[in-house]
Amino acid sequence: MDVLVIGGGLGGLTAALDLTARGHRVLVVEKKQYPFHRVCGEYVSNEVLPYLRRLHADPAELHPARITRFLLSSPAGRTLAAPLDLGGFGVSRFALDQYLFQLAEARGVTVLQRATVTAVTYDPAQDQHTTTLADGRILTSRAVLGAYGKRSALDRHRSFFQSRSPYLGVKHHLRLDYPADLIALHNFSDGYAGISAVEDGRYCFCYLTTRQNLKQQGTIAALEQNVLAANPLLRRILTEAEFLYPQPEVINEISFAPKNCVEDHALLCGDAAGLITPLCGNGMAMALHGAQLASAHLHDFLHNRISRATLETRYRRDWHLQFGQRLRVGRLVQGLFGKPLMSEAVVGTLRHWPGGVRALMRRTHGQEF
Numbered sequence: 001m002d003v004l005v006i007g008g009g010l011g012g013l014t015a016a017l018d019l020t021a022r023g024h025r026v027l028v029v030e031k032k033q034y035p036f037h038r039v040c041g042e043y044v045s046n047e048v049l050p051y052l053r054r055l056h057a058d059p060a061e062l063h064p065a066r067i068t069r070f071l072l073s074s075p076a077g078r079t080l081a082a083p084l085d086l087g088g089f090g091v092s093r094f095a096l097d098q099y100l101f102q103l104a105e106a107r108g109v110t111v112l113q114r115a116t117v118t119a120v121t122y123d124p125a126q127d128q129h130t131t132t133l134a135d136g137r138i139l140t141s142r143a144v145l146g147a148y149g150k151r152s153a154l155d156r157h158r159s160f161f162q163s164r165s166p167y168l169g170v171k172h173h174l175r176l177d178y179p180a181d182l183i184a185l186h187n188f189s190d191g192y193a194g195i196s197a198v199e200d201g202r203y204c205f206c207y208l209t210t211r212q213n214l215k216q217q218g219t220i221a222a223l224e225q226n227v228l229a230a231n232p233l234l235r236r237i238l239t240e241a242e243f244l245y246p247q248p249e250v251i252n253e254i255s256f257a258p259k260n261c262v263e264d265h266a267l268l269c270g271d272a273a274g275l276i277t278p279l280c281g282n283g284m285a286m287a288l289h290g291a292q293l294a295s296a297h298l299h300d301f302l303h304n305r306i307s308r309a310t311l312e313t314r315y316r317r318d319w320h321l322q323f324g325q326r327l328r329v330g331r332l333v334q335g336l337f338g339k340p341l342m343s344e345a346v347v348g349t350l351r352h353w354p355g356g357v358r359a360l361m362r363r364t365h366g367q368e369f
Contacts, residue, residue, distance in 0.1 A: 001025050001026075001027055001139065001140065001141040001142070002019070002024040002025045002026065002141065002142050002143065002302050003015075003016075003019055003024060003025075003026045003027075003141060003142070003143045003144070003145055003298060003302070004026075004027050004029065004129065004131050004139055004141040004143075004144050004145070005026060005027070005028045005029070005144075005145045005147055006029050006117050006120070006131070006144065006145070006146045006147065006148045006154070007028075007029070007030065007146065007147040007148035007149060007270075007272070008028045008029070008030030008034075008097070008101060008111060008113075008147075009038070009093075009097060009147060009148075009149060009270060009287065010093075010096070010097070010100070010147075010270065010284055010287040010288055010291070011145075011147035011269040011270035011272075011287035011288065011290055011291045012028055012030075012145070012147035012148075012270075012291070013028065013097065013100035013101060013103075013104050014051075014052070014055065014057070014100065014287075014288050014291040014292070015145055015147065015269065015291035015292075015294055015295050016028050016104050016109045016111075017055045017057060017100065017103060017104055017107065017109070018055060018291060018292065018295035019295050019298060019299065020104070020107050020108055020109050021055065021107070022295070022299045024298075024299070024302055026109050026110070027109070027110040027111075027112065027139065027141070028104065028109060028110070028111045028112070029112045029115045029116075029117055029131070029133070030111060030112065030113050030114075030115065031114065031115065031116045031117075032113070032114065033113045033114050034097060034098050034101045034113065035094050035095070035097065035098035035101075036094065036097075037092075037093065037094050037171070037173075037249050038093040038097070038149075038171075038249065039169040039170070039171045039206065039249045039250065039251040040093050040171065040204075040206065040283070040284065041194050041196070041204060041206045041278055041281055041283070041284075042090055042091060042092050042093060042196065042198050042204040042206070042284070043067060043088050043089075043090050043183050043194070043196045043204075043281050043284070044059075044064075044088055044089055044090070044091065044284045044285055044288075045086060045087075045088045045281075045282055045284075045285040045365055045366070046086050046087045046088050046089065046368070047086060047285055047289070047365065047366045047367060047368050047369060048284075048285050048288045048289065048369075049368070050368050050369065051288060051289070051292050051369055052288070056103075057099075057100060057103055059089065059091055059096060059099070061099070062091050062095050062096065062099055062199050063199050063200075064089040064090055064091035064198065064199055065089060065090035065091070065180050065181070065196070065197030065198055065199065066087070066089055066180075066181060067084065067087060067088045067089060067090055067180075067181055067182065067183050067196055067197070068083065068084055068087045068181045069081065069082075069083060069084060069179070069181055069182045069183070070082045070083070070084050070182070070183055070184075070185075070361070071182055071183070071184040071185070072184070072185050072186075072187075072347060072350075072357075073184070073185070073186045073187060073231060073233050073347070074187050074231075074340075074343045074344045074346075074347040074348070075187050075188050075189060075230060075231050075340045075343055075344065076231070076232075076340075076344060077231055077232040077233055078344065078347050078348060078351070079233070079347070079351070080347055080350050080351035080357065082354060082357045082358060082361070084183070084361070085358065085361070085362070085365075086365060086368075088183070088281075090183075090196045090197045090198045090199075090204065091198050091199055092173070092198045092199060092202070092204065095198075095199055112133075115133050115134070115135070115137075116133060116134040117131055117132070117133060117134075117148075117154060118132050118133065118134050118153070119131070119132040120132075120144055120146075120154065120264065120266060121264075122264055122265040122266075127142070127308065128140055128141065128142055129141050129142075129143065129144045129265070129266065131144065142301075142302060143266075143267070143298055143301065143302065143311075144265075144266040144267070145266065145267050145268075145269065145294055145298070146263070146266050146267070146268040146269070146272045146273075147268070147269050147270050147272060147287070147291070148272050149270065149271050149272060150251065150253075150254055150255070150271040150272075150275055151251075151253050151254070151255065152272070155272075158259065158260070158263065159257075160255050160257040160258070160259055161255075163255075163257070164253065165253045165254055165255040165256075165257075166210045166211055166212065167208055167209070167210060167211075167253075167254040167255070167256075168208070168209060168210070168211055168214065168250060168251065168252045168253075168254065169206065169207070169208050169250070169251045169254055169278070170206065170207055170209075170220060170248050170249070170250050171204065171205070171206040171248055171249040171250075172204075172205045172206075172241075172243055172244075172245070172248045172249075173198075173202050173203070173204060173205070173243075173244040173245060174195075174202065174203045174204075174205050174237070174241040174242060174243060174244060175201065175202060175203070175241065175242040175244065176203050176237060176240060176241040176242070177240070178195065178197070178203060178237075179197075180197040180201075181197075182196070182197075183195070183196035183281065184196070184233070185281075186231050186233050186234045186237075187231065187337050187338065187340075187343040187347075188207075188209075188227055188228045188230060188231045188234060189213070189227055189230065189338075189339075189340055190209055190210050190212070190213045190227075190338055190339070191207055191208055191209030191210065191213060191227075191228075191338060192207065192208060192278070192337055192338065193205065193206065193207030193208075193228060193234060194206050194207070194278060194281065195237060202244065203241075205237065205241070206278065207228065208254065208277075208278050209223070209227075211252070213227060220248060220250070224238055225238070254275070255275065256275055256276075256277055256330070256331060256334065258274065258327070259272070259273055259274045259275075260273075261273040261274065261290075261315065261316055261319040261320075262312045262315060262316055265308065265312065267294045267297075267298070267311075267312070267315055269287060269290030269291055269293070269294050269319075270283075270286070270287035270290055270291070271283060271287065273290060273319065273323075274286075274323060274327050275327075276323075276326055276327055276330040276364065277330040277331065277333060277334040281364075282326065282364055282365060282366070285365075285366060286323055286326070286366075289322060289323075289366060289369055290319065290322075290323070292369060293315065293318050293319060293322065294315060297311050297314050297315045297318070298311070322366065325363060326363065326364050326365075326366070329360065329363040329364050330364055333360060333364070
C-alpha cells in the first residue's frame, strides 16, 4: 500500500481522493461508520471550492447554504456586522463526509469503517510504516497521513496531550426563522456560540465553553438557560428554535495549543496538526487545504522524486507558511472574547472600526487554492 490515512473526515477523505486520482493506492481507517455527526461549526470558506472542483467533488450537489454576511455580538447583545469578502457555504458534516466517503469508495479507495488504530511505527531499514488495528490486523504502507481530528489516543506521546484543556464543544441542529446567508458568533460568559445555515433548511448551532462553566451549572440544559441565554440574541435562538435531535453532540478536551504537523515520520493534517479557534470559523477549510499540501508532497515522495527527509521538511515549511499566522491570530482573537467586560469593550470598539474587523478576518482566512 502507498498511503494509509488515519481518519475519514474532510482532510483524510479529500487526501484519499487526491492521491487516488494521482494513481496511488490508498487505504482510509475510520473508527466510526458513515454517516455520523461531528462537533463542528459546519461553515466552509469558499477558498476550498477550486480544489474540490478539481477533485470532481463539488459540494453544490448537497445544496449547501450560501453565506455572505457576518454578525458578532457581545454578551449583552451589542452587535457589529460585516460582509464576508470571499464568502462561504454551510453544509453538515453528516452530509459532506458521507458524500466524500461515497466518492472515495467509488473511485477505488479502500475504507475500513469501525476500525481503530492502536499504534503506528516506522521502520527506517525498510523505510515504511506498520499500523496496528485494535482487532489485531497489521498493515504496512510507504507513508501515513494522520487526519484523526482534535484528540486521539495516538496523541498520548505528543506534548499538548500532557496538559489538560479546559474547553468543551457542543453542537445542535435546529430549525429556526433565521437568515440563511448569515453566520453569527454570539459571546457569553466564558464562551461563544456560532449559528449558520446548512442544507435542507436546517441550522448548525455550535458553541465552545469551559468544563468549569458546565460544572457550575450541572447540565447542558441549565448551562444554556442560565449562561448562554444571558445574551438576548442567544436567548431568542434557544427559546424559538426547534431542536432536531434529543441530545447534542459533545466533545471534551479541545486544545488550541501548538502542535507539530509531522510526528514519527507521519504527516498530519486538519485538527491533528493544529486547531484554529472556532471564533475564526475556518477549521474545515484548513483541513481541506492541508490535505492538498500533503497530497502534493506525498505524490513526489511516492514517485521517488524526493527523499523522506525532504518530504517532511517541505511539508512542515508549506504547512506553516499557509497556517502559522492564521493559528496565531486565532489564538489572539480568542483571548479578546469570552470574558464579558473584555468582549463588550472589543465589540464596542470594532463596531466603529470596520477596517479592523475586515483585517482580522483576512488574517484568519486563506486564498483560493
